[in-house]
Amino acid sequence: MSPSPRAVGLAVVLALALLVAPWPLVVLVAIALTGVVGADAMAARRPVTVTRTVPGRLARGVAAPLSVTVEGLGARRARVRQPLRPDVQVEPAEADDGLEARVVAHRRGRHELPPVAVRVVGPLGLGRWDHQGAGPAAIDVDPDLPAARRLATAVRQGRFRDPGRRRRGAIGLGTDFDRLRDYQPDDDVRHVNWVATARRGRPLTNQYREDTERDVVALVDLGRLMAAPVRSWDATVPDRTRLDVAVDAAAALAAVADAVGDRCGTVAFDDEVRARVTPHRASGAAVVRALHALEPRPVDSDPELAFRVIGTTKRALVVVLTDLVDAAAAAALLDAVPVLVRRHAVVVASCADVDLIVDAAPPDPVDATTPIDGDPDTGTPGTGPPGTGTGAFDAGFTEAARRGAVAARVLDARDRAAAELTRRGARVVEAPPDRLAAAVVAAYLDAKAAARL
Template identity: 30%
Template sequence: MDGSGRARVAARRLTRRHRGRSRRALARGRGRRRGRIRDRDHPYVARARFGRPGRQPARGCQPACRIECDGGAGGTRFRDPRRRESHGVPLPTSPGAAASRGRDRRRGHRRRASRHHRVGAGPPVSRLARIARRASGVHLTPRAALVAALPAVVLVFLPGWWAYGATAVWFVLWLWLVSSDLGESVGEGDLHVTRTVPVKLSIGVGNPVKLHIVNHSSLTARIAGRETPPAGFAGERAISPFEIEPHGEAEIALEFTPPSRGAYSFGDVGIRTLGPFGVAGRRFDLPAAQEVRVYPDITAVTGYSLLARKGALHEIGIRAARFSGLGTEYESLRDYEPGDDYRDIDWKATARRGAPVVRRFEAERSQTVVLAIDAGRLMTPRVGPLTKLDRSVNAALLLAWLASQAGDNVGLLVFARDVEVFLPPRKGHKQFLRTLEALYAVEGRVEEPDYAAALRFLAMRVTKRSLVVLFTELVGTEPSRRLLGVLGGIAPRHLPLVVTQRNAEVERVATAVPDSESDAFRATVAQDLLHDKAAALRLLAAHGSLVLDVEPEALTVAAVNRYLEIKARGRL
């Protein structure tokens, strides 16, 4: 067989051997590599590659090894595939060589990926930065400084190199103590904290806050920390040192007093853990951020309800209503008490028992109570821990609850220059909850209240005779004159009750003995303010309005007592 015949036979064998493999896979080097023609112009080589001149090979029919022709009598011959050439890609000689080239290819890919990462994501974090980040969470106690300074007393008496040697030994010992404490201290990932707070916090009173800490490690957790309440909350923030056994848990009880109503946020809990020697530990924050809402004093409502069931309302200053209701339905009999009306004595029951007995009648129900709150500038001053507006809101909330419990219709009106909030009078517990949510959002405004517009708005929407409890403040003759003119218009239909708060500071200045000319002027101004307010209240009472002027701390109790008295006397 001549040279051309041998070339055609070799081409057929190579074609059958690699039939079914895609040209793309062979070109990428998967499987055995495609052979390359050394001399495309040679007729036998071209025919061996393409089968016939002028015809493209079928898909997947590519030779897998090199074919070359020496152009002489020897004809076509096959090259050794292990021979390397700069212009071709030889077949791998062994699995080891292929694996080596694969490793080189992967290393190059990793280098390129690292280069792309550096370009796209910025410079990598250095080892020094990582060490500094870890060291920022290390906490050294004052005991560590004391232990480190102890050799200074002895080293003064050691000569020369002995001092340096003792210092080095002590420093190594100190490092061992610190590293031992760090190794035995609990880390951030081993502790979990959960904060429990009331759904509705109450303003001006202590609210319980509990921290539940769980230790998931096999080490004893020696913990001290600090709570992060919202700004302005009064209470102890520090957490005293305590221990939690391995896989144990502990609960910490704290108490905070909010200064005002609104939405606030607790932060994360700061934790410091120590080792057994108390020299070093770790410092970190446990995520516990939480949103809370501060409402009017709800604890007064719950406390009143509890004391009412116990029959111990006198403990908070609530006087029993000793006036018989003017209703028509008989309720019960009770023993006579000083202050009872003689007309209510049941003489037949008194004769049978031998002691005075008084009849009690069921008070009228389904009456209407409207709580009107002035949110103007005179209600914004802070008296003690709370503003006058906050104290009025607390008293209004308790009155709303009492009226709801008594079966009365409760309405709400909040105003300044304009009417801010209005709830039509309704009865039931849902109305109390609406009142609570409305009082939560009440804010004081630095503007003069418009009594005429507010009470005219109320008179147009509430036609049934009602008890209008107006929480306001009277300073000077002009506001008193405006209020008197408005209340005189609604008095025939409604029963107004004007509730104001006394100013202890003004009373102190008015009654103090002046030491200088400026003190005398201040005392005169304070006396004029008190005189004008007293005259305005007397004038309101003379025109048919009920008046209540009390200390800010006693506002809630006094308002409740007056409401109970009005209900018992049947004034509505």
Template identity: 35%
Template sequence: MIVYHSLLVGLLVRDALALPTRRGWEATRDIPNPLSLGAGQEILVGIRNRRAAGLQSLLADHAPLSLRPSAREVRGSFDARGEWIAAYAVEPPHRGSFQFGPIDLRTWRPHGWWARQVRILAPQAAAVYPNVLAIRQYQLTLRRGMPYRPGQRRSRPPGAATSFAGLRDYIAGDDPRRINWKATARRDQPVTMELEAERGQQVMILLDCGRLMTAPAGLLTKLDHAVNAALLLGWLAQQQGDRVGLIAFTDQVDSFLAPQRGPTQVNRLNEALYGVRAQYVEPDFGEAFGQLARRVTRRSLVVVLTDVLDPGASRELVTQALWLSARHLVLVVAMEDPALVAARDAPIDRSARAYEWAAAEELLATRRQSFEALRRGGVLGLDVPAGKLSPALVERYLELKERALL
């Protein structure tokens, strides 16, 4: 019996000694710089210790909970060099600066009796900016030839200002009228002409940061959906050779970015959008539109990112947009309220539901009337679900470029 116990103790001691001590651990954390608002992104945590080769492990990274990490713990094993890379995802719902804390690590031998836990200090700051990841994805899409090419036209609508940009191989879906038959005969395959839209125009983004923009729309608020759309639009306008500027406003103009052209302007736009915050006040459209009229004299495409729901605010928006449209091309962009649409479309199975339906229908009717008044006055409108705002706004901007309305 004594021999058995001695052997058992010896095995336990050997198993414990085979585990690395609390020293000698190295940790790195690879965080996208910056993190993109509302987008899923991968965090990589690298752990290294020569004595950890072949060990099983359990890792818990002290990531900010507000970044919505996909997992609190990650399991894995160290390779023959004593290295392991753990991965998890975050999906930040808010802009701002965040702090990562230490990394807790537990290791053990396969079929072993002991485990050792260590805490590795790894403080690290991370910033969540408007969705720059969408820009990278759009760049990749453009490189693949779908759906658009910067500065180039898919078609040639009547009255559009175009210039010859070059020749390329025909792609299914191209306008057959743009086939260059001489080049096709020389190359013995279909060749189409690229037509370039007019460049050097101007886009002003007016971002409403008032009360209605605080409403949640999925993971993000309406303001954050608008912020992401504004950045993507600004980048695309720069790609098209257009100038882009910004006015963010509540009951006053909170920030003004003069329209300019070039990649550095996109960086300035990103910084400006990073800092905007919604406030529980009514937006002053008159003040914002008035400052735009005084400070931006060149005819511009004015994109107003707002919400059209409150009857009083909607009347002011319509009045000011119609006034501004005498000098600029105005596009009012609003996000549908999914809860409001659901309240209207749900079956009326009790008397209380009838009141809910009536209230929802009244608000939606006000919304429809506002857009109809804008349309009659020559103001463009776009009303889409918040989750589809960015692609819908890009589509409308490119459509306006194609139609040469500016």
């Protein structure tokens, strides 16, 4: 229970009335006002029915409707407020007598919306009572599925990369025997079945059934390096973790595999396997369910463990979604890749760091009209390049130069790690957060077009 601003205003007027009116009269009016405020607050205390409607499943970064209705108010008024949680935005967060808002989750996983708070004001507008309704609501936030579906639609319609949609058989003699048939002049002589030819007395050739369904496996690193935040070139897009970007890429890969008829699976790992989906048809939804709520842990990842889970039964495209810091941090991956490439086509995908790219860029040239030296008589600091004065320009330029040098060393270390992975047989894909999913899909379609699966 609490008095409304109207009741507080009346109390202030009564206090000022003591200056001009007899105090017994003012006291009587104050007692009456207190009783009226209490009665109004008791009227506001009567229960109301609060109903909140919000989807139980959202896509990260995609707005969804949220509505709150309050029934049983009668002559009373209510102020409805939806308390906020980190990584979940509600706009607007409060309104009168009900709420029609848009909810946007900026991070995938499981989130819980707190109960709705409703402040009811009595019929006279003097007393208020706070009600709590529509208890906590659990919502599951998937990765950026609309972007994944757009990529899959572009591939299906031939607008992304057409060669990847052409199904090609394996290089060589094929995979599965289908039947014997008579030899044709344009048949490959290597397909001739000499035993059947000698038995039948006419040339016969083997016909093979091409295996058009390829296996694609997304290996998602959940180690400590994947907890680092990354920002987009677009300043309006909230920061994400490297794992968020990797899960978006895995969802896009699964959606495109469904579109072209391939089998997709996933393995999520750190120092142990935390989720696994074996490759099968139409597996996009299963991959998203397995990955959407996983979070990184402060441990070093063991890619060799994940590689052993994949096995060597059938050739597949293995996309390792990880972070390439330097050769030392990627030592376990460098040691494990040569074993995997003997059987599978391997792509190592990493998210480029926009901050490092910006810091490593050369500084803008100094304007020739800018004063170089300060005034020695007045003590005014210089504004020229380093070494020409003692002003803020020197400090700023030096700080930018230091950041640029550190960023250049980090990028150089990443390049060396990528070059070593390439030398050991893997293809390395690196792109900014907004483009990593498309880059991974392009590498997958290139592998299909080149018949490397």
